[in-house]
Amino acid sequence: MARLKVGILISGRGSNMAALIEATRDPSYPAEIACVVSNVASAAGLEIARKAGVAAVAIPHKDFPDRESFDRAVSDELEKHGVGLVALAGFMRIQSPWFPQHWAGQIINIHPSLLPAFKGLHVQQQALDAGARISGCTVHFVTPELDSGPIIAQAAVPVLAGDTAGTLAGRILRQEHRLYPLVVRWFAEGRVRLTAGRVEVDGVPQGATLLFSPDP
Numbered sequence: 001m002a003r004l005k006v007g008i009l010i011s012g013r014g015s016n017m018a019a020l021i022e023a024t025r026d027p028s029y030p031a032e033i034a035c036v037v038s039n040v041a042s043a044a045g046l047e048i049a050r051k052a053g054v055a056a057v058a059i060p061h062k063d064f065p066d067r068e069s070f071d072r073a074v075s076d077e078l079e080k081h082g083v084g085l086v087a088l089a090g091f092m093r094i095q096s097p098w099f100p101q102h103w104a105g106q107i108i109n110i111h112p113s114l115l116p117a118f119k120g121l122h123v124q125q126q127a128l129d130a131g132a133r134i135s136g137c138t139v140h141f142v143t144p145e146l147d148s149g150p151i152i153a154q155a156a157v158p159v160l161a162g163d164t165a166g167t168l169a170g171r172i173l174r175q176e177h178r179l180y181p182l183v184v185r186w187f188a189e190g191r192v193r194l195t196a197g198r199v200e201v202d203g204v205p206q207g208a209t210l211l212f213s214p215d216p
């Protein structure tokens with residue numbers, strides 16, 4: 001069976017991208033990474049992708065007069081590779097409404113908090129400042145409003161005494177690397193979709209949409 005072609009958008013180190021590429025090494029995984037696009041030419045993830053044999057291009061946003069013309073260029077690149085799912089993975093560029101509308105139901109993001117708590121930047125510090133005892137990560141469909149699209153799955157981790165933003169980020173990131181490949185698998189299997197603004201998930205065992213994983 002043909003594998004779903006996934007396009008990944010990054011801006012930096014690309015560890016979630018690397019986790020997705022790693023998942024696709026299993027021949028039974030139902031998706032492949034068709035291309036990686038970065039708005040930052042120096043993003044470390046581009047080199048990681050190339051070394052793994054994945055097409056990876058930089059499209060610097062600075063080369064475009066406005067957000068939408070940049071977004072259209074990125075979209076053209078994804079379409080050139082026959083992408084059926086766009087996965088944002090540390091993509092630090094706010095998109096014009098055109099992009100998520102154009103890819104509606106076919107674009108997802110991973111965010112390092114339990115949304116709807118702690119949107120935007122420095123979210124681990126936000127969680128610490130609020131005294132949250134549990135945090136985690138969320139995979140959601142992307143809509144024009146930042147970090148607000150319908151939630152597909154979450155993984156929770158404890159916030160421990162003595163945590164810094166860095167230690168909490170590391171604990172969350174380990175769960176991101178489990179959760180994102182899982183959700184991409186569900187999407188590729190046709191088990192997750194966006195219908196009238198709501199997420200429908202079939203055949204996913206109850207409980208699997210929330211992984212609670214204290215560190216050993």
Ligand code: GRF
Pocket residue numbers: 010012013014015016017089090091110111112137173176
């Ligand atoms: C991750 O924490 C992700 O949730 C957030 O940005 C970070 C990207 O990290 N959106 P990486 O580039 O995947 O290592």
